[in-house]
Amino acid sequence: MKVWTIANQKGGVGKTTTTVSLGGILAERGKRVLLIDTDPHASLTYYFGIDSEELDNSVFDLFLQRKNLNKEQVLQMLCPTTLPNLDxxxxxxxxxxxxxxxxxxGGMGLVLKKSIDLLGDEYDYALIDCPPVLGVLMVNALAACERILVxxxxxxxxxxxxxRMMRTLYLMSRSQKRDYKCTIVPTMFDKRTRASLEAYKELKKTYGDVVWSSVVPVDTKFRDASLEQLVPSMYAPKSRGVFAYNALLTFLSELDN
Structure with missing residues (x-):
């Protein structure tokens, strides 16, 4: 199973949209995909019309039961979505x-990784949506993955x-003695504005090849899809945003092969 974490220490940059979009496209391509919501605001969970406050189990229970967790317990915590292959x-x-x-x-930093490892035969991909705060949850998400999308x-x-996010990755890589595969994904790009153009230039100048060579444009279809509780590729398969995430997924697949 490939595990990707979608993280940034700033809210409102497109983390949940990226998670939902990539997960939906992968599922439509026939991959078995698990989305993991580690944000207390539960935006990813509510996206699919799931009220987690009415559920018996959630990510929180992984930490409560971490000492005796088994595969069946984790499977019982999962919820299906309206899209086949996507839980x-x-x-x-x-x-x-x-x-x-x-x-x-003790032992709090690897709870998520151990839980995901139990499901290795059940899914092809796991995508982790992170809160915009450095804490136990983000540390778990970073430790569990093989690729980070920012x-x-x-x-x-x-x-x-x-x-701040890149500084966090640097410190984590030193403490864990591992190099993270990281891709910065420019989002909400509006080619009509100088602000977007200048910000993209600054990204490329500062971070070079770590930055994806394309962008995810501003697209109102993302908002419309969320209102319908559908992944964007189901709601508006020919939209600019979906086209961009398809291109991103192709790019990431090439990196991993």
Whole structure:
């Protein structure tokens, strides 16, 4: 199973949209895909019309039951979506208390990785949507993956947030003695504005080949798809945004092969 984490220490840059879009396209291509929501706001979970507060289990329970977790327990926590081949491990507001309640306990950094490893035969891909805060959840998501996607809105305030994220990856790679495969994904690009054009130039100048050579454009179809609780590639398969994520997926597949 390939595990990708979608992370940035700034909100509103397209993390959930990227997770949903890539997951939907992969599922439509016949891949078995698991989406994992680690954000206490549960935007990814609510995207599919799932009210995690009414569920018996969520990502939070992985941490509660971490010492005795088995495959069947994890499978029971999953929820199907409206798209075949696409399941979700939902988030809940209880995750907001995780750092305070258990952050100092031993063995907390690899809970998600161990849980995903139990499902290695069940899925081809796992995509992890992260909260915009460095804590136990983001550490788990980074430790569990083999590739990190960092969506960045093409405007200068978002570039400042990217600096924090890249610093985090540097510190994590040193502490874990591993190199992360990282791809920065420029999002919400509007070619009509100077701000987007200048921000993209700055991204390429600062981070070079780590930045994907294309962009995800501003596309209202993303918002419309979320209102219908459908992945964008089902709602508007010929839209500019879906075309961009198809191109991104092709690019990532080439990197991994």
């Amino acid at each position: 979700i491990l939902p988030a809940t507001m209880a995750l907001a208390t995780l750092d305070r309640r258990m952050g100092n306990q 969506p960045v809105q093409t405007e200068f305030l978002a570039l400042k947030g990217l600096e």
